[in-house]
Amino acid sequence: MLTAKENFLKCLRGETPEWVPIYSMGMMFDGDNPPPDMLVEPLIISEHRVRGGGPDVWGVEYVPTESTSGALIPANDKFILDDITKWRDVIKAPDLSGVDWEKMCREDIERRKLDRSKTTVCMNLHMGYFQTLMSFMGFTNGLCAMYEEPEEVKALFEYLCDFYCTVAEKYVDHCKPDVWTMMDDTAAWANPFISPAMYREFLIPLYIRQAKFGRDRGLPISMHNCGKCEGFLDDLVKIGVTMWDPAQTCNDLVGIKKKYGNKLVIAGGWDAQGRILQDDVTYEEIYESVKKQMDLLAPGGGYCFLGGFLANKGDENVVKKNAMLYKAYNALCRNYY
Template identity: 45%
Template sequence: MKQITEKENFMMFIHGEQPLWVPRYGMAADKYSKYPPAVLPVTASFLNARRTPEGGFDTWGVPHIATAETGGAALPVPNNFLITDITKWRDIVRAPDMSRIDWASMAKKDLADIDRENTAVVGTLHVGYFQQLMAFMGFSEGLCAMFEEPDEVKALFQYMADFFVEVTKKMIEYYKPDLIELTDDTAAAKNPFISIDMYRELIKPYHYQQTKPAVDAGIPVIYHNCGRCEDFIPDWFDLSIVAWNPAQIMNDLDGIKKRYGNKLGLIGCWDSSGPAGWDSASEELIKGEVRKTIDRFAPGGGFCFWGSAYGPATDPRTDNRKRWLTEEYEAYGRTFYNK
């Protein structure tokens, strides 16, 4: 049999086929792996021009702060909100000027370190419409705005969507991504932040607009949504979503896999908040969790492993946990379908 690449194996999963081995997702190359990454996210770098290792500012000027405990991931600075009155958003929110961007040069630079033959590129854009509103206003005021001033929220989201649709089109033209990712965390650990009706009225139209250029170009769309967001899954198919990450365990993942089969690929399914995600997790515990996750979700395909180990980069336990994850995935996941 012809040897296929990590990318080709991952794309088999994306297309609903059973891959030759359990593919692995990730946000960056893994220094412990013997293999090139199957997939890497790429963002048009001008969107993150004001980001810094300490946090910096997002595309819209919201200040962020990074923490060691999250491995350098940045969140909006608490209680420092750009918008306090949703009816005044037009005085505050400004989309970046794209008129002078050299897209060809930017794409060449942003893709320079990626081996396109072996690694699929997923084009990413922003944190999402719901999540950005919460960054602008905080959850209390942001949710009140959605309830009290829905027309203003829709006007803001349309302004954002107009910008991101153009970015998507440019990325498709110049970056030629293998996939496009939609992102929006619309749920907490126990329940969605909003009702399905509110999602359909206030957010889904802009998700649809943003994904349409990719769908029209025949590019698969994947969706990042944390928390217990399974209530929204039927609507995702209207957006042509083919896979979902990180598919967290507070959702009925067994039921979802049974109901949708390989129509909706599950990326993740890792218990990141359980004992295997703790700083003190042992090698035995982590490797056992890797096997358990693969045994549970890999049969029949429709599953891509994405185990994670977060913590301070200076803590050797963080590196140990990452190494153990990789060792067991490569020993067990890459031979799973050969049994």
């Protein structure tokens, strides 16, 4: 029998796995077993997340949110850039001379206590260019900048990409990841924040540069994009993306699976909404919600389960519901194929 890591990677290669894999992003898993996958990010970029908040590499202040178990968001009263034409005066990449990349990578891996024979290492650099612009300026000013000063926004994005690609060059071959991961949340539940034309104009050239590190090493490439982002998938598949998460149910997931087959792995396809959110939800109801989505998306492969409940840290109901959710997944996944 394959390990969870081997089974997951088999799915990402476009093959039918032995059972329905799970993609956990290292956050939710059976405490008795190692996580099937883990995000690894260079500490020079991700230190604010390790600390649980504070300024990021660009000086944006991040704060934890109680209702999402401590997930970090930019402080909404401390945006650092008011005028996109002045970005060169404000946004300064840190000096990378003297960084011990091998040591940083070793410590990043050791901190997560990974057994690489059992856990898939997914290397990520940052949370996305679109998201970073919004963290600098806020959504109103950030979106206006894209319309009013597109060349300045592109120049800023290229500057950010130069920095991230430099970090990748120094770090990736020490890390030796199993999966190359990219992220950028460019959509809300009902609609994307920008048009497909703007997506291609502003963001795809950056993703191409970043994806090259995975392509050159023969790695599967994953893309994290929440919300209704189905209109962007053609462009992502063209640049080599082989897995998309969290594949929320506001998208036409059945149509997407029919269109791409196992060429694009759907990781997700389950959302905590409606009756499932209630505190008195039963195991049987959660089980049926997972089974319904597996039956829609898992036949023939090309699917990984991804899901979970978020609430205040220590919320006993959420702990209970997550336990039921993963019990349901484990009951269904092993004998699916």
